[in-house]
Amino acid sequence: MQLRQNDKEFEFVAKAEKAIAADLARVDEIALQNQAKVLDAFHAHNVGQRHFAQTNGYGYDDIGRDTLAAVFADAFGAESAVVSPQIVSGTHALTAALFGLLRPGDVLLSVSGEPYDTLKEAIVGKDIGSLADLGVVYRSVALKDGDFDVQAIKEEFKQRIKVVFVGRSRGYEWRDALSIEQIERLCKLVKSLQDDVIVMCDNCYGEFVDTLEPVQVGADIMAGSLIKNPGGGIAPTGGYICGKKELVRQATFRLTSPSIGCEVGSYAYGYREFYQGFFLAPHVTAQAIKTSMLFGAAFDMLGYQTMPRTGAVCRDIIRSIKFNTEDELTAFVRAIQSASPVDGNVTPFAWDMPGYEDQVIMAAGTFVAGASIELSADSPIRKPYIAYLQGGLTYEHRKIALANCLKTLNLIH
Numbered sequence: 001m002q003l004r005q006n007d008k009e010f011e012f013v014a015k016a017e018k019a020i021a022a023d024l025a026r027v028d029e030i031a032l033q034n035q036a037k038v039l040d041a042f043h044a045h046n047v048g049q050r051h052f053a054q055t056n057g058y059g060y061d062d063i064g065r066d067t068l069a070a071v072f073a074d075a076f077g078a079e080s081a082v083v084s085p086q087i088v089s090g091t092h093a094l095t096a097a098l099f100g101l102l103r104p105g106d107v108l109l110s111v112s113g114e115p116y117d118t119l120k121e122a123i124v125g126k127d128i129g130s131l132a133d134l135g136v137v138y139r140s141v142a143l144k145d146g147d148f149d150v151q152a153i154k155e156e157f158k159q160r161i162k163v164v165f166v167g168r169s170r171g172y173e174w175r176d177a178l179s180i181e182q183i184e185r186l187c188k189l190v191k192s193l194q195d196d197v198i199v200m201c202d203n204c205y206g207e208f209v210d211t212l213e214p215v216q217v218g219a220d221i222m223a224g225s226l227i228k229n230p231g232g233g234i235a236p237t238g239g240y241i242c243g244k245k246e247l248v249r250q251a252t253f254r255l256t257s258p259s260i261g262c263e264v265g266s267y268a269y270g271y272r273e274f275y276q277g278f279f280l281a282p283h284v285t286a287q288a289i290k291t292s293m294l295f296g297a298a299f300d301m302l303g304y305q306t307m308p309r310t311g312a313v314c315r316d317i318i319r320s321i322k323f324n325t326e327d328e329l330t331a332f333v334r335a336i337q338s339a340s341p342v343d344g345n346v347t348p349f350a351w352d353m354p355g356y357e358d359q360v361i362m363a364a365g366t367f368v369a370g371a372s373i374e375l376s377a378d379s380p381i382r383k384p385y386i387a388y389l390q391g392g393l394t395y396e397h398r399k400i401a402l403a404n405c406l407k408t409l410n411l412i413h
């Protein structure tokens with residue numbers, strides 16, 4: 001990277017930034033409210049050094065683990081939570097929740113189209129102990145014009161539904177994420193159709209984007225990854241599940257064993273990074289959103305299609321940018337990698353990532369391997385050529401990365 005502060009690429013970045021100044025200020029407002037929520041949760045549970053301690057063995061009465069869960073639950077407005085370094089990824093957290101809630105013969109209805117690739121496989125995969133293998137019936141209703149298809153959902157409720165699944169973020173689709181207001185309307189709708197239906201939300205990339213979380217507007221349970229928003233770029237691994245007490249309890253039986261749940265589980269490295277990451281998460285999420293807006297404004301000005309549109313409120317931390325060719329997409333992803341603080345010298349290639357249908361190319365020059373709250377970009381290699389860009393621990397870093405992309409793609413003349 002050979003950029004200088006007075007290069008024309010930086011001038012262009014400054015121009016894009018000026019165009020969205022008012023939108024950027026709104027993001028800071030949301031971060032302030034969320035920071036207050038998290039601070040209140042820390043205070044409510046008297047978080048102290050003792051909670052960061054290393055534990056080992058079974059981990060009975062591990063106060064670091066239990067208090068961390070209580071802090072998450074409070075900040076997210078949930079009755080109960082499990083937060084654990086033993087949850088290996090977002091998919092694991094979501095899978096545990098689904099397997100905890102569903103029994104043979106139950107119907108799972110996805111109302112936001114197909115779930116994220118890795119989760120879909122856990123639901124319908126053959127001979128892998130998927131939900132389908134266990135006799136759970138899976139159905140899905142696609143979104144219609146970026147919103148829930150109310151008529152089609154009503155039609156599905158002619159049979160008994162056990163769990164309604166909502167994916168808040170966009171996944172690898174050309175659509176915007178769902179807003180908290182949309183999720184609230186959905187919860188009201190399905191509960192009016194069947195009052196004991198359970199609404200579960202894939203909250204990946206959605207945490208702290210708004211001032212309320214899905215469980216505060218009617219969802220019964222939600223789950224996500226700690227190497228995305230709520231880990232604040234500091235948590236080294238892990239996932240969380242939050243929601244109604246009994247439902248979270250059922251999920252813990254799947255996470256460990258039906259006889260022990262989450263009364264066990266130790267962590268020999270100590271919990272400080274999880275607490276510190278969660279404390280930083282509102283700010284770090286805001287940094288990611290602001291730079292998503294900046295990339296959007298810049299590529300918009302250059303005539304590219306991006307999602308969400310410039311001026312729209314962000315509903316997750318992702319920026320989708322549609323490129324014209326596979327080569328252009330690949331060059332963009334590589335430019336992101338070359339602007340990364342770690343492995344900046346590495347060239348990404350598309351590969352067969354486990355759990356994904358198409359080959360995926362991924363830029364993730366991150367301190368925590370694969371952490372997409374850090375600056376990262378990924379894309380399945382399929383038409384149309386959409387890059388999904390997300391994360392970035394600091395806004396300043398993302399400005400440099402944007403200038404680098406503009407220069408690599410030779411877009412500013």
Ligand SMILES: *Cc1c(COP(=O)(O)O)cnc(C)c1O
Binds near residue numbers: 089116118169170171
């Ligand atoms: C990241 C993500 C997941 C889970 O993915 P992991 O890589 O297993 O953490 C699920 N759903 C969405 C929308 C995601 O973005």
